[in-house]
Amino acid sequence: MRTPDLNVAAISPLPAPAELLATLPRTPAQADFVAHSRQTLREILFGDDPRLLAIVGPCSIHDVAAAREYARRLADLAYELDDRIVIVMRAYFEKPRTVGGWKGLLLDPHLDGSGDIARGLQLARGLLRDILDLGLPTATEFLDPVSPQYLADLVCWTAVGARTAESQPHRQLASALPMPIGFKNSTDGNLRNAVHGIKAAAQRHTYFGLTADGRSAAIHTRGNPDCHLVLRGGSAGPNYSAEHLVEADVLLAKAGLHRTIMVDCSHDNSGRVPERQPRILADVTRQILAGRTALRGVMLESNLFAGNQPHPPPTGPLRYGVSITDACMDWSMTQQCLRAAYRSLAPRFVSAPAPEPAFAK
Numbered sequence: 425m426r427t428p429d430l431n432v433a434a435i436s437p438l439p440a441p442a443e444l445l446a447t448l449p450r451t452p453a454q455a456d457f458v459a460h461s462r463q464t465l466r467e468i469l470f471g472d473d474p475r476l477l478a479i480v481g482p483c484s485i486h487d488v489a490a491a492r493e494y495a496r497r498l499a500d501l502a503y504e505l506d507d508r509i510v511i512v513m514r515a516y517f518e519k520p521r522t523v524g525g526w527k528g529l530l531l532d533p534h535l536d537g538s539g540d541i542a543r544g545l546q547l548a549r550g551l552l553r554d555i556l557d558l559g560l561p562t563a564t565e566f567l568d569p570v571s572p573q574y575l576a577d578l579v580c581w582t583a584v585g586a587r588t589a590e591s592q593p594h595r596q597l598a599s600a601l602p603m604p605i606g607f608k609n610s611t612d613g614n615l616r617n618a619v620h621g622i623k624a625a626a627q628r629h630t631y632f633g634l635t636a637d638g639r640s641a642a643i644h645t646r647g648n649p650d651c652h653l654v655l656r657g658g659s660a661g662p663n664y665s666a667e668h669l670v671e672a673d674v675l676l677a678k679a680g681l682h683r684t685i686m687v688d689c690s691h692d693n694s695g696r697v698p699e700r701q702p703r704i705l706a707d708v709t710r711q712i713l714a715g716r717t718a719l720r721g722v723m724l725e726s727n728l729f730a731g732n733q734p735h736p737p738p739t740g741p742l743r744y745g746v747s748i749t750d751a752c753m754d755w756s757m758t759q760q761c762l763r764a765a766y767r768s769l770a771p772r773f774v775s776a777p778a779p780e781p782a783f784a785k
C-alpha cells in the first residue's frame with residue numbers, strides 16, 4: 425500500500441536556487457539598479473518623493489518574446505515620464521486562480537500542463553534580467569513561498585494578492601522579502617485582511633523555507649516595514665472613491681501603519697473591463713491633486729494588444745501579445761492614459777517661487 429504518497433503522481437527534483445543563480449547571475453549593474461529602484465519606490469510610497477508610482481504591464485507573462493517587446497516600449501515611456509511618474513513593469517509568473525486554469529509561466533512554461541518548473545524558472549529569471557537591463561524596475565506576485573529564493577534578487581516591488589493577504593505563509597514570506605510589498609484587499613472587498621497582513625509582515629517570524637543550496641531550513645525573519653495597502657475593488661464594486669479612500673486612510677492610521685495607498689485600476693475596480701482603467705487613473709490623479717496625500721501609486725493591466733483569449737485556443741495558435749488570463753488594455757491606450765496622467769500631475773511639480781531677498785537692494 426502506497427499510503428503516504430497516494431495522491432502524488434511524480435516528483436521532479438529542481439536545481440537548488442544557487443545553481444540557477446550561478447547559471448543566470450545578477451550582474452553588479454543589475455544589483456545596483458534593483459537596490460536603487462527599491463529605495464526610489466520606498467521614497468515615493470513612504471517618503472517625500474512626489475512622483476506617482478505606476479505598476480504597469482500584462483496580467484501574466486506567457487510568451488517571453490512578446491514580454492520583451494512590451495518591456496522595450498514601456499522602458500521608452502518610463503524614460504519619457506520619469507520626472508512625474510515612476511513606471512515599474514508587472515512581470516507576473518504565478519497566477520492565483522479562483523478555481524482552476526493556467527497557473528503561470530513558472531508552473532507551466534510550455535502551456536501544455538507538463539509543469540516544467542525548471543524551465544519556467546530559467547525563463548522568468550532571464551526575462552527579469554532583460555527588463556532590468558532596459559532600466560525598468562520589476563514587479564511580481566510571489567505565490568509560492570519557495571519561488572522567491574530563485575527570483576527575488578531581481579524584483580523591485582511585490583504584491584500579496586487578494587486571495588492570499590490573509591494567509592500566514594504569505595505574511596511570513598513578506599516579512600522576509602527585501603522590497604516594498606503591496607497587500608491587496610480581499611476579493612469580497614474587506615480591507616481588514618490586508619491591514620492585518622501589513623502589520624503581520626512587519627513582525628519577526630520563523631517559518632519553513634529553503635536555503636540557497638536547496639536544503640529545508642528554518643528561516644528567521646526581521647520583518648518588512650515597507651508594506652502598504654492596495655485597493656483593487658471587491659465583489660460589491662469599486663473602492664477608489666473619495667469615501668473609500670477616507671475609510672482606508674482612517675483604518676491605516678488607526679492601525680498605526682504607513683498611510684500609503686495604491687489603487688489597482690483593474691480587477692474589481694474596473695469591473696474587469698480594461699478600457700475603464702484610463703478613467704480610473706484620471707480620477708485617482710484628480711484625488712491626488714485635491715490633496716489625498718495617502719495616494720501614492722496605481723496599477724494598470726496592459727499588454728501589446730487589447731483583451732484576452734482562451735487558453736488553449738479553440739482553433740489555431742495563440743494570438744501574439746494578447747493576455748491568456750485577465751483582459752488588458754492595449755499599448756496605445758496605455759501610452760495615452762499615462763501621458764494624460766503626466767500632464768494632469770503638472771501642478772504638483774510647479775516649483776515654489778524663489779523667496780524674496782530679505783533686503784532688496
Ligand SMILES: O=C[C@H](O)[C@H](O)COP(=O)(O)O
Nearest residue numbers: 483519520521522523525750
Ligand atoms: O489577475 C488575475 C486574475 O484575476 C486572478 O488570477 C483570478 O483569475 P480567475 O478568476 O480567472 O481564476
Ligand SMILES: C=C(OP(=O)(O)O)C(=O)O
Nearest residue numbers: 520585586587608656691
Ligand atoms: C491576481 C491579481 O490580482 P488580485 O489579487 O487583486 O486578484 C493580479 O494582480 O494579477
